[in-house]
């Protein structure tokens with residue numbers, strides 16, 4: 001059976017295979033821990049980046065960050081109140097970190113979107129959302145052409161946060177407090193390759209301190225900007 005190219009909302013053998021490959025690779029890495037959530041594949045690894053690397057990335061983010069946007073271009077001005085920027089793939093540090101994320105997960109570098117930096121000041125947040133694309137969205141046909149559905153998300157915390165700023169998975173009833181240098185990796189798809197609504201997550205408001213993260217979203221096929 002061949003997969004239809006516009007099947008972003010259904011089970012898919014291609015996306016299921018991506019899940020199988022990454023899961024197998026993460027499961028056999030002794031440095032990586034699976035977080036116990038019955039309906040979501042999510043893993044963490046402490047110390048993925050050094051304090052110096054986190055600091056260098058924070059500097060890059062400070063240099064370029066602009067008010068964050070949403071894919072939907074929606075008028076929800078209070079939905080994602082952070083500042084963000086795309087980090088240059090030609091920067092040697094950015095390139096090496098992207099390469100290391102691919103080495104850790106086994107995901108193909110060409111499927112990865114540009115590493116995105118994000119900064120949340122006190123009071124800022126990113127309300128509950130899924131990283132996969134809703135196939136009913138007006139932008140889905142464009143996303144389909146540029147690499148299709150988002151499969152896995154890799155996110156690295158670049159700073160500790162005194163209070164707040166947790167990544168909250170409300171359907172799974174857990175949240176991850178930011179730990180500098182820690183990478184969090186989750187599958188936005190179910191094992192059968194259909195979008196997983198249990199991957200819904202939010203960046204809780206920072207109550208004290210500044211939160212920095214970088215995020216890399218992986219498409220199911222080669223990403224073309």
Ligand SMILES: O=C(O)CCC(=O)C(=O)O
Pocket residue numbers: 118126131155165166167168201202203204213215
């Ligand atoms: O900052 C966080 O904890 C979550 C960020 C996020 O959901 C994203 O970048 O897609």
Ligand SMILES: [Fe+2]
Pocket residue numbers: 129130131201
């Ligand atoms: Fe997200």
